[in-house]
Amino acid sequence: GNSVTQMEGPVTLSEEAFLTINCTYTATGYPSLFWYVQYPGEGLQLLLKATKADDKGSNKGFEATYRKETTSFHLEKGSVQVSDSAVYFCALRPQGYNKLIFGAGTRLAVHP
Amino acid sequence: DAGVIQSPRHEVTEMGQEVTLRCKPISGHNSLFWYRQTMMRGLELLIYFNNNVPIDDSGMPEDRFSAKMPNASFSTLKIQPSEPRDSAVYFCASDSGANEKLFFGSGTQLSVL
Numbered sequence: 001g002n003s004v005t006q007m008e009g010p011v012t013l014s015e016e017a018f019l020t021i022n023c024t025y026t027a028t029g030y031p032s033l034f035w036y037v038q039y040p041g042e043g044l045q046l047l048l049k050a051t052k053a054d055d056k057g058s059n060k061g062f063e064a065t066y067r068k069e070t071t072s073f074h075l076e077k078g079s080v081q082v083s084d085s086a087v088y089f090c091a092l093r094p095q096g097y098n099k100l101i102f103g104a105g106t107r108l109a110v111h112p
Numbered sequence: 113d114a115g116v117i118q119s120p121r122h123e124v125t126e127m128g129q130e131v132t133l134r135c136k137p138i139s140g141h142n143s144l145f146w147y148r149q150t151m152m153r154g155l156e157l158l159i160y161f162n163n164n165v166p167i168d169d170s171g172m173p174e175d176r177f178s179a180k181m182p183n184a185s186f187s188t189l190k191i192q193p194s195e196p197r198d199s200a201v202y203f204c205a206s207d208s209g210a211n212e213k214l215f216f217g218s219g220t221q222l223s224v225l
Binding site: 041102103 | 116143145147154155157160162167168203205207209213214216217218219
């Protein structure tokens with residue numbers, strides 16, 4: 001079946017530290033991959049996406065590369081800010097389906 | 113555009129009562145999704161509609177849950193009777209089907225006592 005596995009949180013970092021949140025997936029065919037972010041009290045927002053192998057999605061200093069050989073889509077940012085504190089969700093859309101399957105989410109806390 | 117609009121924002125009810133959650137998708141979007149978020153199970157897809165037709169309701173937990181989309185601008189998720197284990201944040205989301213980007217509402221925080 002289709003599933004997404006994320007590293008468990010919370011991840012706690014100091015401002016300007018390097019961030020990695022691991023995400024691996026199981027899917028048939030060629031899914032599209034996404035990272036969504038949820039700020040406190042809000043719904044999820046799309047952060048970045050990649051639709052085929054070796055694509056790199058990027059936005060607001062975050063980036064993730066679609067690695068089919070390792071079935072991974074790890075989220076990275078070179079220098080986090082306090083305002084990046086949120087819950088980050090990795091997700092996939094199975095090929096040919098119009099629905100998103102989300103990972104459990106990883107809470108990130110950045111302190112000054 | 114106002115985005116996806118959900119109501120109410122918060123709902124507190126007693127076990128056994130009927131609960132109705134409402135959603136207005138973004139105008140022009142032809143797909144609508146209902147998700148439930150809990151600490152234990154994360155974000156679960158309950159049901160989704162395409163052009164007002166339910167496509168996949170395999171995530172609906174049991175017969176107490178039902179969802180309708182009578183027209184392109186309105187959907188409801190009903191729980192009857194409600195139980196404490198239904199307490200969660202329920203999100204509605206919509207997309208146009210073209211760019212693979214889901215737009216989420218702010219959610220309804222449901223507490224069943």
